[in-house]
Amino acid sequence: SQQGEEDPQALSIQEGENATMNCSYKTSINNLQWYRQNSGRGLVHLILIRSNEREKHSGRLRVTLDTSKKSSSLLITASRAADTASYFCARPSGSGTYKYIFGTGTRLKVLA
Amino acid sequence: DAGVIQSPRHEVTEMGQEVTLRCKPISGHDYLFWYRQTMMRGLELLIYFNNNVPIDDSGMPEDRFSAKMPNASFSTLKIQPSEPRDSAVYFCASMYGTDTQYFGPGTRLTVL
Numbered sequence: 548s549q550q551g552e553e554d555p556q557a558l559s560i561q562e563g564e565n566a567t568m569n570c571s572y573k574t575s576i577n578n579l580q581w582y583r584q585n586s587g588r589g590l591v592h593l594i595l596i597r598s599n600e601r602e603k604h605s606g607r608l609r610v611t612l613d614t615s616k617k618s619s620s621l622l623i624t625a626s627r628a629a630d631t632a633s634y635f636c637a638r639p640s641g642s643g644t645y646k647y648i649f650g651t652g653t654r655l656k657v658l659a
Numbered sequence: 660d661a662g663v664i665q666s667p668r669h670e671v672t673e674m675g676q677e678v679t680l681r682c683k684p685i686s687g688h689d690y691l692f693w694y695r696q697t698m699m700r701g702l703e704l705l706i707y708f709n710n711n712v713p714i715d716d717s718g719m720p721e722d723r724f725s726a727k728m729p730n731a732s733f734s735t736l737k738i739q740p741s742e743p744r745d746s747a748v749y750f751c752a753s754m755y756g757t758d759t760q761y762f763g764p765g766t767r768l769t770v771l
Contacts, residue, residue, distance in 0.1 A: 578758060589663070589750055589762030590702075635702065645690060645754070646715050649702040 553636060553650040561658050566623040568653040570636030573617065577642065581610060581621050584633045584652070593621075593634075628659045661685075663763035665751050671769045677739040680766045683732055684753030692752040692760060693726055693736050702750075708734065741770045 553570050560566050570579070578597045582590040594610045596603045596619065603610045609622040623630055633652045640646045664683040672678055684691050692707040706716040711728045728734040738745055748767050752760040
C-alpha cells in the first residue's frame with residue numbers, strides 16, 4: 548500500500564494531556580501535511596512541513612519530520628475536548644504531482 | 660468566503676440509478692480534487708483538475724465514474740449506473756498553488 552501509516556489507530560487521553568500521533572511512509576517526499584477531520588465534516592489543513600525542515604509549530608501543534616526514518620509526528624500540547632477528531636497525514640505520491648496519499652488516520656478522543 | 664460548496668449533502672438512491680455530485684470550489688483556486696472516503700479504504704483520490712483540465716484520473720474506479728469541470732467554478736462527479744459498493748462520502752477540495760487543500764463538507768452517498 549502506498550498509504551502513509553499512522554499510529555496509534557486510536558488514542559484516548561484526558562484534557563490537558565499531550566497527544567502524539569505518528570506517520571510513516573515508504574518513498575521520498577518533498578513535503579508532508581497533517582489534516583484534522585471532525586466527525587461528519589471535511590478535512591481541515593493543519594500544517595505543511597517540507598523535506599528540508601525538521602520541526603514546525605502552529606499554536607499548540609508541533610510537527611516533526613525525520614526523512615531518514617521516513618516518519619513524522621504530530622504533537623498536540625495541552626489537549627482540549629475540542630481536539631477530539633481524526634488526524635491524517637498526507638504526502639504527494641511523487642514529484643511534480645498534487646496526487647496526495649492520505650494515511651489511515653488516528654482517532655483522538657480527549658476526555659473532559 | 661463560503662469555502663468549498665458541495666451538493667447534495669446527502670443522497671440516497673437505488674442501484675442502477677445515475678448519481679451526480681456537484682462542487683463549487685473556492686473562487687480563484689486553480690486545482691480541484693475529488694476524493695472518496697470509506698471505512699474500509701480510507702480517503703482515496705479519484706481525480707484532480709488543474710485549470711479545468713483533468714490531470715490525473717488514475718483513481719477513478721471504473722468507467723461508471725466520470726468527472727467534468729466545464730468552468731473554473733463548477734465540477735461534477737457522475738456515477739452511472741450506481742452500485743451499493745459506491746456508498747461512501749465523496750469530498751471535493753480546491754487549492755491555489757500552496758499545497759493546502761480546502762475540503763468541502765462532503766456528500767454522503769447511499770446506494771440501496
